Amino acid sequence: MSNSTAQPDPKHADPTAERADRMKRLSIIPIWNTSGVAEEMGYKARGHVWRWRDLHAEFEEAVKTSLAGPGTERRILLFENPGMPRSAAATPTLNGALQMILPGEVAPAHRHTYSALRFILSGSGAFTVVDGTRADMHELDLLLTPGGCWHSHAHNGGTEPMVWFDALDTPFVSYMRADCFEMHPSKSLEPYTNTVGSYEDIGALGMLQGRTRAQPPASPQLVYKWAAAEAMIQAGLDRDDDDPYEGVVYEYVNPITGGHVMPTIACHVNGFRKGFHSKARRRTSSSLCVVAKGSGATIIDGVKHEWSERDVIAEPAWSWCEYIAYEKSILFRTSDQPILEPFGLARQEDHPNGRQ
Template identity: 30%
Template sequence: MQDTQDTKDTGRFESLGRLEDLPQSYRDELTAQNLAPLWPSLRAMLPPHVPARRTETTHWAYRSLRPLLLKAGELTPIEKAERRVLVLANPGHGIDKMQASPAIYLGMQLLLPGEKAPAHRHTPNAVRMVVEGTGAWTLVDGEKCPMNRGDLILTPSGMWHEHGHDGADPVIWLDVLDIPLVYYMETSYHVEGPHQEAQAGQGAKAYARGGVVPTTVFQRSGKRYPMLCYPWADTRAALLSLAEDQPDTGAVQVTYVNPETGRDAENILGFYALMLRPGQSLRLAARSPAQVLHQIEGQTDVDVDGKAFALLEADTAVVPGYTAVELRNRSELEPAFIFMADESPLHRKLGVYETR
């Protein structure tokens, strides 16, 4: 039945008129009035069964990227860069577009000891996944979030944030933003601001354990984002506990959520942590959103439609939507942990989310 339908669609595609079939004089008249005929481009806009995708499966090896990022630290002082970042650009979209997928921007950011990145706020939502180093911090809306490997820190749309480093070694983190979407909508901008003063209280401590909340404050905080920092130590412990409690569960995965509402941690992109048991192989079903894979601990063999590569520690990859992913933990003794980001919240809001 599917082959028959594909044949019908191909026949319809071939029967549609081409732009070249129209007289040049008619085409010139359309152009002069900012008009365009739909039918020559109809199948490009609405292809049969599977969307047209520019996103390519792409793998960035941290061992290759890191020296270039450190070199950037030598070549460009923070005062000249403001945010010293190497963008992980998907070749399918073009290096100049600086995007990893239709709605996801990825960047590796470096902060050296003693440096400070000034306060600003912007319309795109952002998160930071800490890759290496200690001693740095992010100040978000007055909350000081220490940065340790594997921690996830939110900087939602419109919130003031800045970075500082009081430690002795370089700190590097992965930025994940929804810039491509916000820029496409012509709503992307930033505003510079003064240094913030750190305030008492941390959502990560108030909501440190599932099932218990502070009695005196749980009347809803009134904050859109009551928790800004998700420490890796807590997330890792949750995954190990889940794996022990549900030994027959295939995908040991948790979702980063707003602890007061249970909804996604941010509005446009979704964030998750996945654990592979020792020696485990796992198939992630084909879904409409593109997704990012970042190896926090361990090593994972990845196969995407026959394109195979190894995710070593701190490596990052992006996979297009409507594409299944095969994962295998290389270790027979230790679990592997992967941070994931995708466009699921956006797809659900638009009503186009699907799993195949």
């Protein structure tokens, strides 16, 4: 009896497998149908909710077990879209994350080509420094860190941790091979000579400082106060100024140009009155939404995703989205819309039946 392993009969080899191996060697992907390259490669971003209660529990556990205890410089939970495995990205163009800093800690100064923002979720007593200007962190304020600016964070007041939502255009910048990262020579907190007070009111009352005439690519207003945003949403609700697709919506803008706050990232707030149920709309831009107030659900391509305060929702590009508010609710929305506009790629479409 022979002990040799039987070899496959070449006459009966699987032609599909042979073709797949051949095309892999040739570094090509066959597209014989209309399913699309993104779906074939497994990079179809999905609607998803990262829940505050789960993420905050992970922070607490990590600190308690010293995995991310005192002295840890980078205490960050990076979002990965479940439809984009091994991407370390929330959408194809945006990173989303939660970051925590404990009392007495300093996150060393650095700069990079990525544009970033912080939307403060909880805590008090911390501040950030951006190119020599200090900005204190307060709950639900929006803080900008334009690409190329030195920045660092410190927590020198209060006894509770500070947690904020980060959004960055890292996937887009990396795809363009424009990455650049540099640590500050101080290896610690960036020195600062002024505070953000001079910027908070840079566009107040429709007026600008006489010397402010440059056309900066990013907004020079580093802090956008939550109280002002919430007041505008409430005024819109009081006027019954609801859009059937968006609720009451306002954009954070560059006060010099009236454009988006950063060249690659736009920021909006959407307000919904209790019981609001929007019509469905889809856009070529992708978004990450933070639930600032209230509770409700977003229906994304027919799947209902419920959310509550401090949760983060991924809305993939060209996905039908409609909103339901269980109570008065406000979403903070960041998107990649500015990347698309210069190329005529920004598009939206309303659902022909109103809802999915």
